Amino acid sequence: MGTTMEKQPQTAPETVDPTVAAAEATVPMVKYTDVKKSFGDLEVLHGINLEMAAGEKIAIIGPSGSGKTTLGRMLMTLDHPTSGTIEVEGEHLWHMERKGKLVPANEKHLHMMRTKIGMVFQHFNLFPHMKVINNVTEAPVKVLGLSKEEAHDRAVEMLRKVGLEEKLDVYPAKLSGGQKQRVAIARALVMRPKVMVFDEVTSALDPELVGEVLEVIKEIADEGEMAMMLITHEMDFAREVADRVVFGADGLIVEQGPPEQIFENPQSERLQTFLRRIK
């Protein structure tokens, strides 16, 4: 399935050599090629082809059980595809090349590839035994090898961005759901991934807390550099933030396009029904 990009990806900063920028633009940030996924005998994804450009924001929508989470988890290396390939910046995620052949990736390769990818989960998954600040500095220190001071500065900057610089020394148990999720966002951002998966990050929240989290994500999206895969049930949010909306159902991508087209002028029967039902 070909992907036409209606919106151009965010322009690169001026300091980058234009020829390099042009070359990079042709390599997608993420590329799923004929990806299938089964759990036991149940095939839940039947051959996904999907590309994301650098900096592109895509929203993934679709009915429950259609495989949206699975799609994101495979990018975060939490579930591995049954067949097909995923590339990140032109490099295979789940495979390595050995003597011209693709072989399953080892832990070292996955570790290297994961530096480009981040994820925010539906249930936050904060580390309950660490204060907010340590939740955010732990990986920069232990994984990226930053000094404590450097990690602290970065973490504080991120926590300020999500509006939580006052909660540095608090344990997660003391935070509201919306605050927890904002810490989780800061924790993922501090690793500076090039693409980040947001899996229904507001669906475990009380309705009055959804806004503050979406607001933060919008701000991050506006900064532009990071590609974002927004798996969501919030259609208004998808419309506002996404460059492109991908509608999946029954383990296939049924329709995709710019938000206006998807929401105003849906082509497929499935999408029309889906949109009618959620209104």
Place this chain on the structure above:
Amino acid sequence: MIWSWEYAWSVLPLLLDVIGTTLLATLFGFLIACTFGMVLAVLGRSRFRVIRWTVNGFIEFVRNTPLLVQLFFLFYALPLSLGISMSAFTTGVIGLGLHYSTYLAEVYRSGINGVEKGQWEAARALNFSKQRTWTRIILPQAIPPILPIMGNYLIVVFKETPLLAAITVMEMLSRAKNIVSRDWRPTEPYTLVGILFLVISLLLAALVSLLEYKMAQRQSK
């Protein structure tokens, strides 16, 4: 009247003289059990089937044979078959430690299973290595809830130390036995050994309860 306070008083110092051996055997045996139990618990989750099978086989074997038989094997058979010989005390401590490591492995396992799946996934998403995931994320959450159960095993190990008498370790029970064969008065020495065990067990149990209380307080904070 069989009981003589005077006689009891005279043998008490002889028993207290070796209480250190009992306590050290408890401490070292328990430390080995904790350490090796952790190794078993972690290896028991290996993605390699051979390792999992080996670990589970070891656990089943050790749990389903009596500690006394294991001690005899380590002390009398192993030196002959493998030429390894250790002091009675070292052998006893290792025997106790290995035996209870299989129980502690089970305790750790329940603690580890109590950590949410999402914690592993967050660790993966943040690119933590396997080792760091264990040491920084999983174990710090898995262990606090099981500390009271671990404390109870400390008491169990303590109460099993008289078995070391069977392999010639001079701990409280063997000392009592020696006294009895010297003086032919069994009541006082054996009663005193019982009382000493009771007192120390109760002390340890009180410590465990205190720990439990502190844990509960910390959780509600």
